[in-house]
Amino acid sequence: MAKNEQPAVTPEPVDIEGLEAKLSKKNADYLFKFKRALNAEQVPAERQTEILAEMLPEMVAEQHKGKPATQVYGPVTTKIDQLLHAPKRPKQTSLQLQMLDNGLIFLIMYLAFNGIAAYFSTKGSATSIGITSIVITAALAGIIMTYPMRYTQMPKEQRPPFWKMALVVIGLTLAFVAAYGVTILIPSFLNPVLPPLVQIVIAALLIGVRIYIKRRFKITGSFFG
CATH class of the missing domain: 1.10.1900 (c-terminal domain of poly(a) binding protein)
Structure with a gap:
């Protein structure tokens, strides 16, 4: 000893x-x-x-x-x-799965809104956001939104100081803005603009993917529950 x-x-x-x-x-x-x-x-x-x-x-x-x-x-x-007979406390979803779910939500929203806006816009005024830019910004938005949501779901005695969480969110937001600016510079052959209907169809398919993943891994506490 x-x-x-x-x-x-x-x-x-x-x-x-x-x-x-x-x-x-x-x-x-x-x-x-x-x-x-x-x-x-x-x-x-x-x-x-x-x-x-x-x-x-x-x-x-x-x-x-x-x-x-x-x-x-x-x-x-x-x-x-x-x-x-007390109900067991549900197991908290991992940070990574919450980020994945939130990222899918934003990807679906961006594709749907971008596709619908482009479909109904007049010629020459269509939105020209490439698919690579959409995917990157959706992933970053999912990450950024997960942290404050996770913070509010923690017991008060376990929460880190609010200023630390605020610094994290501010830092991630700045990274989001910078990343979006960089994606605009990506060559068009790496960042193609998909036809509006294709974007809408992909968004619809991703809804099914998100439902499957959410049920498969029992994801809770994400952007839309």
Whole structure:
């Protein structure tokens, strides 16, 4: 063992029987009904022991303050529901999947709006944004939008300082503007302008792609939910 290494501290086992003996008549009755409910739910004995080891010290401590178990935990059925039937917290979607989903959303929007605008515009005034520019700006918009959304979805105690998030968003926005300016300089053979109807059809197909990916990976918390 290293010189400065502290030995692992093993928690002392809870004296369940000793704590049960300290319960008031009202709390003892609550515990009797609680155990009966656990057995009715076919909770394994080992799990029952873990639950009682967590509850009994608190029951005794609150009892000394004049609070019976019904006041601390509510009715037995309520406590059982909280322990055994509480809905599991949904797993948070990864940052990368949220960015992908948001990027697809913006790509669909850009293609649809650009295609519709070009289709209904008069000759000579059609929008001439190349597909490479559209893809790059959509990807950057998806990345930029994900960060503030992710920030608002975090528990308040886990959020980084607001000024840090603001700096990140400002930096990404400047990168977005710079990247868009660079895409304009891309040669036309690398940044072709697609016909309006082609853009609209691709946007429609990407809607189906986005629905599949969203369901396949159970993506939540993105731009449109």
